[in-house]
Amino acid sequence: MGQITVKLIQTPDDIRDMARGAVFLGAGGGGDPQIGELFLHNQLTHGRTPNVVTADALDDDAFVISIAGIGAPTVLVEYLVSETHLLDLLKKAEAFFGKTIDALISAEIGGANSMFPLALSALTGLPVVDADGMGRAFPHLEMTTFSVYGAKATPAIVTDELGNIVTLDVLTDRLAEETLRPVVGALGAMVFSAIYPMSGKFVKDHAVHGSVSQSLAIGRCIRQGREASEDVFATLLEYLNRPVDDRHAILLFDGKVIDVSHETRDGWHWGKVTLKPLDNGPDEFEIEIQNEYIIARKNGQPAALVPELITVLDRETAEPLTGEMLRYGLRVKVLGYSSAPIMRRPECLEVWGPKAFGLDMEFKPIVA
């Protein structure tokens, strides 16, 4: 199977592929894209599809904004998205920022927030930039290339389905995080934000590029691998390892889940997953969850480390699984996949390297 060419999200398969790829890139977190997926399917039945463009297509002075659902992943899945709410957010955001929004972007391509800019694009025709701020999922607002390179999450506006509006303009994205989190808790319902106001030039210079099409391609690759009755993992690894960028994918472990602990604390999902080989061999594999999979250890030794992506997939279908989906007895394969090169720069690793997650170790990239 050769290179997969991705253009647009135009069919039910494309939407499913996009969502599947977003779970893969979510690296265990980011929330379930299903509500966004259902929304896009519904738009498609009305002939409306999102309009994805590369960052090159933006004017330097274009006004670009992220559209994101905010809340712990466990909350996100319980609510549906309404057209009215998304359109109302757009209208209120333009009033708040005092200018017309030219393009939308995901701050986080991994998980649920991959879908909401696409949903609003389908509704309005506004372009979605084929890029995001991390090429994966992360638990904090300051963990975006946008933040590292000088754009801020705020000024930002958040609205809920009921008509409540909160705006923020705070000095740091860490403070935005600390302020927004309890606000979302108080509002209680599905909260959407227009956040990370940026110029077209800034997005061109500092986003993680190609991540929408990558998400779509990963999802498509898995589907096509299944349909061709090939070894879907061989297909997927071949695709991820194609020599177009400095990224590598490797099989970290093949086995079954023998223990899972989950805990929701302060709105975050913490957990640990333990795996053994199917033949009950002596190897032990462990994955630690802080919303996302942040470290995988094989027999006690680090096998992959944040920000490299650790992804757990069903070992038959290669369906990517979020941390919350992991249950005793599941048979899975675990892949390690390089983060985007920009994500491994020293200034970036300061914000989301192992130490940022309380791990007392240096970053080590995944190598082929």
Add this chain to the structure above:
Amino acid sequence: MGQITVKLIQTPDDIRDMARGAVFLGAGGGGDPQIGELFLHNQLTHGRTPNVVTADALDDDAFVISIAGIGAPTVLVEYLVSETHLLDLLKKAEAFFGKTIDALISAEIGGANSMFPLALSALTGLPVVDADGMGRAFPHLEMTTFSVYGAKATPAIVTDELGNIVTLDVLTDRLAEETLRPVVGALGAMVFSAIYPMSGKFVKDHAVHGSVSQSLAIGRCIRQGREASEDVFATLLEYLNRPVDDRHAILLFDGKVIDVSHETRDGWHWGKVTLKPLDNGPDEFEIEIQNEYIIARKNGQPAALVPELITVLDRETAEPLTGEMLRYGLRVKVLGYSSAPIMRRPECLEVWGPKAFGLDMEFKPIVA
């Protein structure tokens, strides 16, 4: 001593009187007015005094807003107020509301928030309405006559000293409370708000009138009572009981503090104060604190009940004491004083009667 005529706050004594009266009306809570008092003293040295007007002076379509510090009383006292911050809040509030602010008002005359509209008035010349939203202090945003009669706390804007800005436009004042409280916690510093946007007509119809001049008069009465070497409590009770309104003041207890429990939980001040007579006679008197003194019991029987004001004063100087000032051994007199008549209407008692504070009993007014 006859009726006290109050015009303006123009001397150091006036400022001290105003603050003293605000502690009296704070009924144990509302925070220490000292920071606002210091600020007003400083303005006075520059020849600037606040401009207090009666509600009659407002145009019906005047745009009136409350200026309030937000946070638990224990936090309020730790920070100073800067001119820059107050002026910046005014500027940002006018931009947020999209109109010129014509007059300021306290939402809560009891405690610290009596002073901030006066402070901003001294700085800008903007008039402060001689009125507030409760004639005392209360712990929640929805506990104002403004809220009961259909004005809302939001849209509102909050800012801190560092330049952080949060705006809120939420459906209920209860939700405003639940949203603002953690935001203030996250910001951490002194947070001011422009809140309860109202028309002049609304303020005329639904505010608790005369509460600024009342606060000043109570403070002045106590000072003048001391200076005249009269029985200051007799002077104060005579003043409070003058037959100008349906309000009565009585001495509830005279004794010493024998036990105090304080607890700060979820940003609120909870506590219980136990008093005995100076001669260790058999009577026992107990006051329950939920930020404010909400119920006084003598020998187990209710002696005064929220929203009637319970005030604890030093038994020599008649200096009013907040709940946080109460310590073992203090010799005090406890007064009960009727709340403003508007505060005792049935629709009001639903929001701040005994049941709203978890007391399973009917309201009983203080009688002469």
